[in-house]
Amino acid sequence: MLRFVGKRLFEGIFVLIGISIMLFIIARIIPGDPARMSLGPRAPQFAVDELRKEMHLDKSLPVQYLYWIKGVLQGDFGKSINTKRPVSTDIKEFLPATLELVLFSGIFLIILSILLGLLAAKYRDTLVDNMIRGLSYIGIAIPAFALAILLLLLFGYVWQVIPVLGRLSSGVAAPIHITGLFAFDSLITGNFTTFFDTLGHLILPALALATGPLFQEARLLRASLVDNMGKEYISVATGYGLPSRVIMTRYLLRPSFIPVVPVMGMDLASLMGNAFLVEKIFNWPGISRYGMNALLNKDLNAISAVFLVFGAIFLLVNIIVDIIVASLDPRIRLGAKS
Amino acid sequence: MNEHLLDIRNLKTWYRTYQGYAQVVDGVNLTIDAGKKIGIVGESGCGKTTTMKSVLRVLDERKAYLPEGEILFKNQNILKMRETELQQIRRKNISMISQEPSAALNPVFTVGQQIFDVISYSKQDDTAKNKKELTDIAIKAIRDVFIPDPERILECYPHQLSGGMKQRICIAMALVTPRELLIADEPGTALDVTIQDQIHRLLRALVDEKQTALIMITHSLGVVRELVDQIYVMYAGNIVEVATTNELFKNPLHPYTRGLMDCVPRLSGGGISAGIYGYVPDYVHPTPGCRFSPRCPYVKEICRVQKPLMLEVSEGHTVACFRYTDSFTEQHRQEESIGERA
Known part of the structure; x- marks a missing residue:
C-alpha cells in the first residue's frame, strides 16, 4: 500500500511539471507584452525595457521558464495587475474561502448522495425511489447559479432566516488566522459566535454548489447497488443464510462504491473551478472568482498561479481517490504491486 | 407416510415480465431421501436452476412469483416459513454450489x-x-x-x-x-473438461464421505451417469421422465430423453446427431398441451391440447408422455415402430 501511494505521488510530480510548462507557455504566447501591460501605455520605452530585463523577458523561453519556476517554488508568482499585490498574497487570502466552501459542499455531496443512493436502491421501484429519481432530474438539470439565486432570494430576502452574502455578517469579527477556514479557526479558538455565523453563511452557497453533482452521484450509487444486488455472490451469500444486514453493509456496499468514488472525487475537485458563479452571487471572496477576474483582465501571473493551484488540488484529490479505490478494490491494489 | 429429506410438490415458479408471467417452472415434483444422489438433466433455460433457487428462496422476490406448490424439507414447507426458520435451513441444512465460480x-x-x-x-x-x-x-x-x-x-x-x-x-x-443436502448447479460448466471431471469426482467423493444428499443439476446425461442414483429429466419446466440411472440409460422412454441420448457422442462412431429440432418454448404463452409437443417427432392430436400426467411404466420408472397411456392405442404404437424402422 505504501509503495502504491509513493508511486502515485512520484507520478504526480511529473504531472505538475507538465501543467506548469503548459501554463507557462500559454501565458507567454498570449499576445501582449507583460512588461508594457504592468507599466501601462504611458510609461516610457526605457522603463519598459528595464522591466523586461528584470522580468527576464529578454531571455529564451526555456530560460524564462526556469526563472519562473524558481520563483514559483519559492512561493513567488509575480505581481497581479488587478490587485497590484503579489499573487501569492492574493492566493493566501482567497484560497481558504473557496476551500472552505468546497469542503462544505463536499460534506453535503458525500452525505446526501450516499443517503439518497442507498434509499433509492433499498426501496427500488417504489414511491421512494421514484421520488428520488424525479428530484434528481430536477437537481441535475438546474444550473448551480440559478439555484444559488433562488436560494438567495428565498432564504435571504423573502424569509430572511439565514445570513447571506460574504463569509461573515458585518460586525462579526474574523477569527484568528490559523488555516484561513473561518469555521475551523473559530471552532478551535472557541469563538462560537463567529463559528455559527460563518456556518450560516456557508450553508446556502455550499448547497447550491453541491446540488447538481450530489444527485448525479446518488443516481450512480443506486445504479451500482442495484447492479450488484443481482450478482451471483449476493444470492450465494443469501443462500448461506447470512443476515441481510451483513449482506447489505459488507457484501454489497463495498463493491458498489468502487465505481462511485472516482466520479465523486472528480466532481469534488471540479467544484473549485465551478464555484465562480456561486461565489459571485453570494459575494464570496474566493479564489474561483479571483481567477475568473484574472482571466477577464488578462492578469497573466494570477491566471498561471490560480490554475497551478487548481491543478495541484486536482492532483491531490486524484491521488486520494486512487488510494480509496485501491483500499476498496484488491484487484487494483494487487494489480499495482506486480 | 415415509419422510423424504426434500419433497417438492407441484412447484410453479413464474417470472414477471413486461409481456406477462413467464411460466418457467410448471408443476415440478421431485423427492430425495437422506444420503441419496439424484440428477436433474435438461437443456439451458428449462428451469433447473430456477427450481433449485426456489428451494433456498434466493430468487429476487420482485421478479419471481410462486403461485402454487410446496417445498417440504423434513415435512416443513420452506415456502411458508418465516424468515428466521428459513435462515436456519440455509445455515445448517442445505447448501448450494453455483454454476459460475467466478x-x-x-x-x-x-x-x-x-x-x-x-x-x-x-x-x-x-x-x-x-x-x-x-x-x-x-x-x-x-x-x-x-x-x-x-x-x-x-x-x-x-x-x-x-x-x-x-x-x-x-x-x-x-x-x-x-449439511444434509447439497445442491450442485452445473458445477463443471464454466470449466474445461479435465477440470470438470476432477470437480465431479471430488464432489462425489466428498458427498459419499460426509453422507450428504446431492442434487446434481446438469445439461449433460454423460455427467450424471457416473455420479447419481436416480435421474430426473426436465423439459421446459416439467419433469418428463424419472428413473434410476441404469434404467434410464437402458430404456429411455420419453422422446426428449431419447433425443438427449442421441446427443451424447459415442466412441463407436456414427457421427454427431442432428440434435433435437426446434427451441425451448415461449414461457409467456406456453402451449396448453405437452410442452415438448412442438418438437416431438411422435406428436399426436392429444399432445397439443392436454398435458400428459406422470405415469409409472415400471417400478421406479415414470414418464409423462401420452405414448405410454392407454388412450394411445396399440395401433398408434405400431405405426410408430414401422415409422422408426423405415
Whole structure:
C-alpha cells in the first residue's frame, strides 16, 4: 500500500511539471507584452525595457521558464495587475474561502448522495425511489447559479432566516488566522459566535454548489447497488443464510462504491473551478472568482498561479481517490504491486 | 407416510415480465431421501436452476412469483416459513454450489473472510468461534478439496485464483459445516473438461464421505451417469421422465430423453446427431398441451391440447408422455415402430 501511494505521488510530480510548462507557455504566447501591460501605455520605452530585463523577458523561453519556476517554488508568482499585490498574497487570502466552501459542499455531496443512493436502491421501484429519481432530474438539470439565486432570494430576502452574502455578517469579527477556514479557526479558538455565523453563511452557497453533482452521484450509487444486488455472490451469500444486514453493509456496499468514488472525487475537485458563479452571487471572496477576474483582465501571473493551484488540488484529490479505490478494490491494489 | 429429506410438490415458479408471467417452472415434483444422489438433466433455460433457487428462496422476490406448490424439507414447507426458520435451513441444512465460480465469490473480500462468514453463521453448536478455530475449520475444508497451501489461499482474493480453484473453494464453502443436502448447479460448466471431471469426482467423493444428499443439476446425461442414483429429466419446466440411472440409460422412454441420448457422442462412431429440432418454448404463452409437443417427432392430436400426467411404466420408472397411456392405442404404437424402422 505504501509503495502504491509513493508511486502515485512520484507520478504526480511529473504531472505538475507538465501543467506548469503548459501554463507557462500559454501565458507567454498570449499576445501582449507583460512588461508594457504592468507599466501601462504611458510609461516610457526605457522603463519598459528595464522591466523586461528584470522580468527576464529578454531571455529564451526555456530560460524564462526556469526563472519562473524558481520563483514559483519559492512561493513567488509575480505581481497581479488587478490587485497590484503579489499573487501569492492574493492566493493566501482567497484560497481558504473557496476551500472552505468546497469542503462544505463536499460534506453535503458525500452525505446526501450516499443517503439518497442507498434509499433509492433499498426501496427500488417504489414511491421512494421514484421520488428520488424525479428530484434528481430536477437537481441535475438546474444550473448551480440559478439555484444559488433562488436560494438567495428565498432564504435571504423573502424569509430572511439565514445570513447571506460574504463569509461573515458585518460586525462579526474574523477569527484568528490559523488555516484561513473561518469555521475551523473559530471552532478551535472557541469563538462560537463567529463559528455559527460563518456556518450560516456557508450553508446556502455550499448547497447550491453541491446540488447538481450530489444527485448525479446518488443516481450512480443506486445504479451500482442495484447492479450488484443481482450478482451471483449476493444470492450465494443469501443462500448461506447470512443476515441481510451483513449482506447489505459488507457484501454489497463495498463493491458498489468502487465505481462511485472516482466520479465523486472528480466532481469534488471540479467544484473549485465551478464555484465562480456561486461565489459571485453570494459575494464570496474566493479564489474561483479571483481567477475568473484574472482571466477577464488578462492578469497573466494570477491566471498561471490560480490554475497551478487548481491543478495541484486536482492532483491531490486524484491521488486520494486512487488510494480509496485501491483500499476498496484488491484487484487494483494487487494489480499495482506486480 | 415415509419422510423424504426434500419433497417438492407441484412447484410453479413464474417470472414477471413486461409481456406477462413467464411460466418457467410448471408443476415440478421431485423427492430425495437422506444420503441419496439424484440428477436433474435438461437443456439451458428449462428451469433447473430456477427450481433449485426456489428451494433456498434466493430468487429476487420482485421478479419471481410462486403461485402454487410446496417445498417440504423434513415435512416443513420452506415456502411458508418465516424468515428466521428459513435462515436456519440455509445455515445448517442445505447448501448450494453455483454454476459460475467466478461470480459466486465476492471480488473484494478474501477467500478466508468469506468462508469465515459462512462458518460463523452456520455454527451447529451455537458457540461463538474465535479466529483460530475458524481458521482451523476453513483450512481443513480447503484441504478436503485438494488445494495445496490452504493458509495462503485464505489470504487470497478470488481474482488471484484459477476457475478450477474457485470452484473448489465454492465446494469447500458448501461443505465446510455438515449439511444434509447439497445442491450442485452445473458445477463443471464454466470449466474445461479435465477440470470438470476432477470437480465431479471430488464432489462425489466428498458427498459419499460426509453422507450428504446431492442434487446434481446438469445439461449433460454423460455427467450424471457416473455420479447419481436416480435421474430426473426436465423439459421446459416439467419433469418428463424419472428413473434410476441404469434404467434410464437402458430404456429411455420419453422422446426428449431419447433425443438427449442421441446427443451424447459415442466412441463407436456414427457421427454427431442432428440434435433435437426446434427451441425451448415461449414461457409467456406456453402451449396448453405437452410442452415438448412442438418438437416431438411422435406428436399426436392429444399432445397439443392436454398435458400428459406422470405415469409409472415400471417400478421406479415414470414418464409423462401420452405414448405410454392407454388412450394411445396399440395401433398408434405400431405405426410408430414401422415409422422408426423405415
